[in-house]
Amino acid sequence: MxxxxxxxxxxxxxxxxxxxxxxxxxxxxxxxxxxxxxxxxxxxxxxxxxxxLGNINALWEPAVVTALWQSVFLSAVTSLIGAVVGALLAYALSTARPDGTLKKLVTSLCGVLAQFGGVALAFAFLATFGAGAIVPTLLHEIGIGSGNSGLWIYEWNQGLLLVYLYFQIPLMLIVFLPAVEGLKPQWREATETLGGSTLLYWRKVAGPILMPSFIGALLLLFTNAFSAYATAAALVSQGSPLLPLQIGGTFTSEVVLGQANVGKAMALEMMVVVGVVMVIYAILDRRASKWLVR
Amino acid sequence: MTGQRARFRRRQTILRRVVVTVVLVFFFVPFYGMLDFTTKNLATGGRSLQTWKTLLDFGEIGSTYPDLKSGFIASVLLAILTPAIMLMLLVPTMTWVRLRLPGLSRTLEFICLLPLTVPAIVLVVGLTPIYAWVTYFFGGATVWLCFAYVILVLPYAYRALDTGLRAIDVRTLAEAARSLGAGWGTVMWRIILPNLRTAVLSASFLAVALTLGEFTIANLFSRTNLQVAMFLVGKSDAQISVAVAFLALVFAFVVLFAMSFVGSGKAGTSVFARLRRTKKETA
Missing domain, CATH: 1.20.5 (Single alpha-helices involved in coiled-coils or other helix-helix interfaces)
Structure with missing residues (x-):
């Protein structure tokens, strides 16, 4: 072409x-x-x-399959939670004054967390939820836990999941806010004039209009979490539970011969996953822009 | 009807306050945690400002944590070089394609948006042989990461500049200047660039932001920028690195917050609108 x-x-x-x-x-x-x-x-x-095809075959080794599966799982869960919470926040914020300080404050904060997170976010998390830190101590005082958070913060499906939400929710707000702001008040008024309830408005008017944007943002969140490396690298010190960490591992361990090319096969695998998601996203985004004039 | 409206507004306000408060508390807990952690006296269990005093003592930072100093300097240099190279490459090319090669515009867009489907970790893998050459020609300094960072910022910068170019009539401006005897260099410097001020600013800002926050490529190529330095120091002295992380986040927040006031004059010109549009429209 x-x-x-x-x-x-x-x-x-x-x-x-x-x-x-x-x-x-x-x-x-x-x-x-x-x-x-x-x-x-x-x-x-x-x-x-x-x-x-040896490198591609190496993708079926248990460690790599597990890493891919865990990466997909982590990305799916954090993008789902992030999308729902972020969408709710975006809606709440869209009802605020358009030029108000509150909106600027929240969007700035979300911009920082979504874009600059990385290592700093991992450290913030450790300083807050780590052993003897503020949150476990507080929880202990009200009778939950022992005050020592234990090792859960280093687990990919517990601590990492929580810390990923700290950049997934903000990203959702940044991506989804324009869509929510594109909802015209006239649509709601029209529904009310015709005797529709709030529930009906969300089910029959706003819901269907926002759905493509929502799914699109969800997919974007997925690729964002799927390709994230910094936070996980700074937090997980043992093993390589995620695909990006596996790829990173091929850089540091030059012991196994031909490992570098297995790294390329894993990189290709990542590109394929991200590519597929991005294509679906492009198709949806074309649909989403039908109603929302930007 | 008006009573109904008022009730609806009240309910909306309550919902907004509850949701925003809950989420903000969730976001601010780590910031509070960082402050708490960095002011702890780990030996006696009391409070102490020692960490922050050390951090403000630049001389001591330089000698005790050489990584932090060199990483900071490298990051500042990168934050200057990356936007500079990006602008030198993109602004003339995009203008030129608009003026003389409109048939190439789809190809240009495709290439500029390509990095969105190539995660940084994948790019590192492919860049390894290239960087063997870069090291051969220029040496192994951290600053040369700017070549890779330009690729990372390409999609965002392209979108920002594209919006800017769309808003001005490049062809008429260029023809007017040319008919008055200006060369192409003058057209670029004195006609196009001043008209693109906002777009150039926000493209540069995004480039600086991305550069200061980059970790993946630097870490895997074993070069020390600010983020890598933070990571390395964190292994030996957690309090200092948490304090640096806190400063980095707060600094970024202050800059973004200030920018949101600057850009609010015209709708859609703020960096956030740019960023959102970039994230939304591209694929």
């Missing part, structure tokens, strides 16, 4: 060397984006200079 368009561009152009103007950019992205992508795509099928 791209080639056909480029051909079209050629035909419309006088041979004036206008293409020279875009050479630096395309050279740059070739070196730092296209070649790396090809390295992953090709490297996944090559080992010691020969074409092989």
């Amino acid at each position: 791209a080639d056909a368009q480029r051909g079209g561009a050629h035909r419309r152009l006088r041979p004036s060397g206008a293409l020279l103007g875009v050479v630096p950019f395309f050279a740059y992205v070739t070196i730092f984006l296209l070649i790396p992508t090809l390295v992953v795509l090709i490297g996944a099928f090559v080992s010691d200079g020969a074409i092989t």
Whole structure:
């Protein structure tokens, strides 16, 4: 498709060397984006200079399958909870004054948590929920727990799940707020004029309009959690329970020969998952923009 | 009817207050936890400001935690270089494509949005052989991560600049300037760039933000930027690294909060609107 368009561009152009103007950019992205992508795509099928399916077969090793499954599970759960809570927050915030300080405060806070989180968030979590920290101590004082949080904060399906919510909920707010703000008050008034209740409005009017945006945001949250590395790397010190950590592991352990190319196969696996989700997202987003004029 | 409306408004206000309060408490607990943790005297169990005093003593930080110093310097340099390279690449190319090569615009958009489907951890894997060459030519300094960071910010910067270019009539401006005798360099510097001020600002801001928060690539290439330094220091001195993390988060929050006031003049020009649009429209 791209080639056909480029051909079209050629035909419309006088041979004036206008293409020279875009050479630096395309050279740059070739070196730092296209070649790396090809390295992953090709490297996944090559080992010691020969074409092989060995790297792909290595994806069926129990450790890798477990990591993929746990990554998908963690991403699915955190994106579901994040989407529901974030959507509720977005709705609540959309009823506030449009230029009010409250809205600015919450969106700024969410921007920080969603974009800058990473390592800082992991440390914040440890300082708050770790052994002898404020939350376990408080809970102990009101009679819950022993005051020592134990090891649950380092578990991928407990501590990590909680800390992921600290960037999933904010991201949902940032992504979903425009959709909620796009709901026109006239739609609600029209429903009321025709005798509809609030419940009916949500079921028959607002719900269906927001649904594509909601699912789209959910998918975006999924890929966000699925490709996150920093928080997990800073929090989990033993083992590699998630796929990004497994890939990271192939960098540090050079013991096993050919491990680097298994890393490429795992990277390809991630790209495929993210790619599929992104395609569904693109289709949904086209539907979502039908009602919401941005 | 008016009574009904008033009741509805009241209920909405209550819902808003409850939801926002609960979620804000949830978000602020870690911040409070960090303050609590960094002011603890771990030896005696009382309160002490020692951690913060150490952190404010730049000389001591430099000698006791060399990682923190070098990581901070590297991150500042990266935060200057990344937006600079990004702007030098994108602004002329996007303008040029608009003016002379409109057939290329879909290809350009596709390439710029491609990094969204390539997670940083995947990019690292593919960049390994490239960075072997970068190290060969430029040396192994942390600053050269800027080449990879430009790729990471590409989708966000593209969206921001695209919105800016859409809002001005590039062709007419360029033709007017050209007919008055300006060269292409003058058109870029004195005509296009000043008209794109807001877009360039928010693209740069996003680039700076992303650069300061980046951990994955730096860590896996064993280079020390601020985030990696925080991570490394955390292994030996948790209190200092938590204090740095706190400062980083608060600094980012203050900057974003300030930006939200700057951008509120026109709807859709704030960084958040940009960010939202980027997240929403791209795939």
